[in-house]
Amino acid sequence: MSVLPAALTIVPPNHALSGRVAPPGSKSITNRALLMAGLAVGTSQLSGALKSKDTALMAAALKQMGVGVDEPDETSFVVSGSGKLTAPDQALFLGNAGTAVRFLTAAAATIDGQVVIDGDEHMHRRPIAPLVAAIASLGIDINSATGCPPVVVNGRGNFGSGRIEIDAGLSSQYVSALLMAAPLGAGPIDVVLTGSDIGARGYIDLTLAGMRSFGALVEQVDAGRWRVEPTGYQATALAIEPDASAATYLWGAEALTGGNIDLGIKADAFTQPDALSQAFIAQFPNMPAVIDGSQMQDAVPTLAVLAAFNNNPVRFVNIANLRVKECDRVAALANELNRIRPGLAREDGDDLIVAADPGLSGQRLPTRIETYADHRIAMSFALAGLKIGEITILDPACTGKTYPGYWDMLSDLGVVLTPGQ
Incomplete structure (x- = not known):
């Protein structure tokens, strides 16, 4: 998409996302x-x-x-x-x-x-x-x-x-x-x-x-x-190796849709710490009850959105540093998950607790996701739109900070994106 609209609404694909995607460089x-x-x-x-x-x-x-x-x-x-x-x-x-x-x-x-x-x-x-x-x-x-x-x-x-x-x-x-x-x-x-x-x-x-x-x-x-x-x-x-933080969205899309996305690089070949998240994503929808995010901080937004569809609640610990990223990501994740369904997440000190609700899949829950000019909030919440109808991402162009081709990648995998209101 050469010119992005002010908002993008994601149409759940209702099919497994499969194909080959080359993530951008780290x-x-x-x-x-x-x-x-x-x-x-x-x-x-x-x-x-x-x-x-x-x-x-x-x-x-x-x-x-x-x-x-x-x-x-x-x-x-x-x-x-x-x-x-x-x-x-x-x-x-x-x-x-x-x-x-x-x-x-x-x-x-x-x-x-x-x-x-x-x-x-x-x-x-x-x-x-x-x-x-x-x-x-x-x-x-x-x-x-x-x-x-x-x-x-x-x-x-x-x-x-x-x-x-x-x-x-x-x-x-x-x-x-x-x-x-x-x-x-x-x-x-x-x-x-x-x-x-x-x-x-x-x-x-x-x-x-x-x-x-x-x-x-x-x-x-x-x-x-x-x-x-x-x-x-x-x-x-x-x-320069591909970006492991970008790979988390592809691993997440694969897990949520039961797909098979070939990144051209195995998770254990990355030297970047966010690749550690793949071990947790591989356990979806039975991710553990406690996840320590300290050594994979930029992967926490991806994991938190996945946790919303998990079979059991997930507490994210040792993530205080997320409060001084592009935005306060702990607060942003809690706010936007609760926009999707009140009570879906809460802050407990600097921890984030995601209540988890597998029943969200297949629902139509019109939600406008505020992205706080934060590329990782935009890209992670786009994953929610793969399972929930009418998820709209505001300021989708903010993904250009680290992944300019993000929306094109989703389109190439068969995800329909429409201008949001």
């Missing part, structure tokens, strides 16, 4: 690779990459800082760097792209000059104070007046050296941001957690793998400490 890996290629000396070839709003914002910001970024086809970037970023003439505007804002906040500290990192009104509510405090501890002049973007960084040309402590309870992206900037230090840098709480550790593993691909020397000293040598980065060719 957003998490693409934005990491773009940054490290931009910091590297030489020209890097990134294949299988995601082209979406979030990655476009990262690429545009790198261009503002003197990096050459070409796009020879729909899944490739060719990135040319000198090993150093330069101060941009204007503020970097990064919309609501959390990875781009956090990663570039640390990378900007390696620049000799001032960088302002900003985003939209949603980003202005997303906390970044722990990362700012960690960078400031290296003696770098950095300030965020509200504890959220915009952030002003006055870099000194390198990331410093020594020990840097970080509270990563809100997001593992803070750790990844520091690790990726550390090879541009003046000496070795130890990145150390101040507590045991951390967002999905699997994303740090993605960061470490990427850093090593670009020639960095990084050692995990123990569970909460990493040592990074001041090697800089060297250009490389990198093949």
Whole structure:
């Protein structure tokens, strides 16, 4: 669909969804690779990459800082760097792209000059104070007046050296941001957690793998400490795997309709943590009564919508970090499930309890789903429309943040979509 309407209504297909679908490239890996290629000396070839709003914002910001970024086809970037970023003439505007804002906040500290990192009104509510405090501890002049973007960084040309402590309870992206900037230090840098709480550790593993691909020397000293040598980065060719978060919607559609969708990659071949969700989806409609979402945070919306059709209630635990994503996803999931059927979900502290009602399947329950400008709310609730009549998704274009072809994919699988009212 080249131009999406303001709302889309999903017509339940009443048949198993089967076929072959190639998910887009991983957003998490693409934005990491773009940054490290931009910091590297030489020209890097990134294949299988995601082209979406979030990655476009990262690429545009790198261009503002003197990096050459070409796009020879729909899944490739060719990135040319000198090993150093330069101060941009204007503020970097990064919309609501959390990875781009956090990663570039640390990378900007390696620049000799001032960088302002900003985003939209949603980003202005997303906390970044722990990362700012960690960078400031290296003696770098950095300030965020509200504890959220915009952030002003006055870099000194390198990331410093020594020990840097970080509270990563809100997001593992803070750790990844520091690790990726550390090879541009003046000496070795130890990145150390101040507590045991951390967002999905699997994303740090993605960061470490990427850093090593670009020639960095990084050692995990123990569970909460990493040592990074001041090697800089060297250009490389990198093949980016498909997006595991996107795969969750396909696994969910397959489970709900009894279909068979070939993604061209097995769940256990993914290195991204959201692939862990496939083990729970495979148990549908008998998913367990308690699901720990801490290590597969972006998969929780998919699992929560599936839970609405499960044979037993499901409590999602360790998901407090979902409150500081593109929207408060815990509240959004509860609100929109209850829009479908009052009492279908509730918040219990930071847990989400989905009551489960297999009888929802086949019902006609006209519901307009508010998406909160959050791509994952839109894509996960589209799954509800595969089983319930007249589910309408508002602002369907928000899926362009990470999966621009999402609605085309559903159409190709035989799902009828009509303009909503």
